[in-house]
Amino acid sequence: MSTTALSPFNVEFDPNSQEFSLSGVIRPRSVDEIAASISTLKGAIDQVRGVLYINVKRLVQMNNTAFHAFARVVLDACRERSDLRFVVVTSSVVGWTERMFGHLNKIEPQVTVEVYDSKFYPGQSFVENASFIPILRTQTKMTWRHERAILPRHGIRPGMVMADICCGIGDFAMLVRKEFQPARIVALDHSKASLAYARDVAAGFGITDIEYTYGDASEMLLEDNQFDFVTCRHSLQIFNQPDVLLKELYRICKPGGRVYMTNEKNSHCLGEPRSQSIQWTYEEVAKLFGHFEMDVELGPKSRRYLAEAGFDDIVVESFMVTNLDGDPQDFADIIAAWENVYAGEMAVKRGDPPEFIERFRQGFRDHIFAALHPKGYAGWPIWAASGRKPL
Amino acid sequence: MNGLENEAADGHFEPLLQVEMAMGTFLSDWHNCDQLSTFMARMISHNRTDPIRHSNFFSFALNELLEVSFRGGSLDGRIGCAVYRHGPMERVKLTFPCPPGQRQFYREAVSKTRRGNAYARYIDAISTDLAPSREAVLLDLAINFDARLRLEESDPPQITIVIDLPLEGIVS
């Protein structure tokens, strides 16, 4: 094994948010090696009032030597400063941090542990819910017809090391695996229901080489510069801070590798006949997602996001999934699934009156009518975009 | 290294991976603990339900064991580390030369992880010790990783720490 330097770790204190953060791999031989970090923590304690947040969300590894050293400082401070509280912010992804820091509360009740990703973005409950599964399943079936031809234009090749971030129910990973034979494929999502479904389907096909993993796309355990091709489909648009997610995708991508994403512009969904009712409803869809801090109008903004994240050689194209792509019933199924979640759950959650919800539903029904009409046409536009991480 | 021969006693555990090196080589660089544990964790976790998180947990535990043998290690002899699996459980056998004066220490440290007051001892270690003792490290594994530990001493001066880690259940 080669002897490279110990994986780097980072220690920061932000006095404005009163937050001390530890990240990376911290495995010192003795406390002396982390003396500077310990004094940063002591300095932080001296400066703050009320609460000091100790952020270990991105702490990938920490040995007992480091744990004891930091714990010691915190416990001593509890004994000297009854005015101070400590909130350790952990992630459910790295479960041992919650367990280990949790013991400090037994010793000093002033120390508490919060799991930040149990409730961390406004639309989480909708997209992580099992009722989202039928939507995803029908969607991927329809988009794949287009994407299998599009992906090579964005640089996908057999034998690549790939990651599908926000993989949902994992159907895209399965299709990519079959069509493009990656050397390795990691598929990450933060929905336990979707991952369980994904693993079940894979097991049913006897597939064992897709690495489904539970994680937060904006704070991933995956190391830097690992993947030749990173995909993230229909997901930038559901984050309240797409730039944070994109930064992570950039980080895990190898220099010279590419990040590929798809996003929608929901207000541009269309259909004939009954175009006006359809258009009204989809404009309302965009507003509804906006209410939950999701931007389902993101598609055409992909180029800007990629450029601002530091990618070059950016490629953007759009395609339209339509009722003519295959069986029109597939298209109708997607719309029916949207109606269920958007009108049946999200609008209800926003507190919309029944008259609104009825009109809102009508647009989806009209879209289905257009899709199934013998002379009708129904469409769902999608933007596929990718950029290269500079060498 | 006699890990595989001992397997008969270990019932259904299937061998996954075994690494062995001269103590002198191991002790030449502290980073060996980190690198070996990361490497071995990745190798054995690939077919776990959540390979990435399994590997993260396993690496934590293995690194602590390696650090224990690093801190107590002497330059002679060899260190061996073997990983086995049975269902949701991984078994690690870490074998290294142990001077006679330290054997009793390991016997006690390992048996303390199995006593009723293990948790109280662990809490006490965090709240009072300046740096973790090797004993506290083993307690950490028992308490935070639900590990079961025991010692094998059939081949002096080698000793073997045997640790069963039910990580698959904790991770997924």
Ligand SMILES: C[S@@+](CC[C@H](N)C(=O)[O-])C[C@H]1O[C@@H](n2cnc3c(N)ncnc32)[C@H](O)[C@@H]1O
């Ligand atoms: C609209 S779905 C798209 C799923 C899949 N890419 C597809 O196209 O079928 C968004 C996915 O992002 C996942 N997700 C949301 N927030 C996440 C986060 N912070 N980390 C990882 N996954 C997340 C949701 O669980 C959901 O599966």
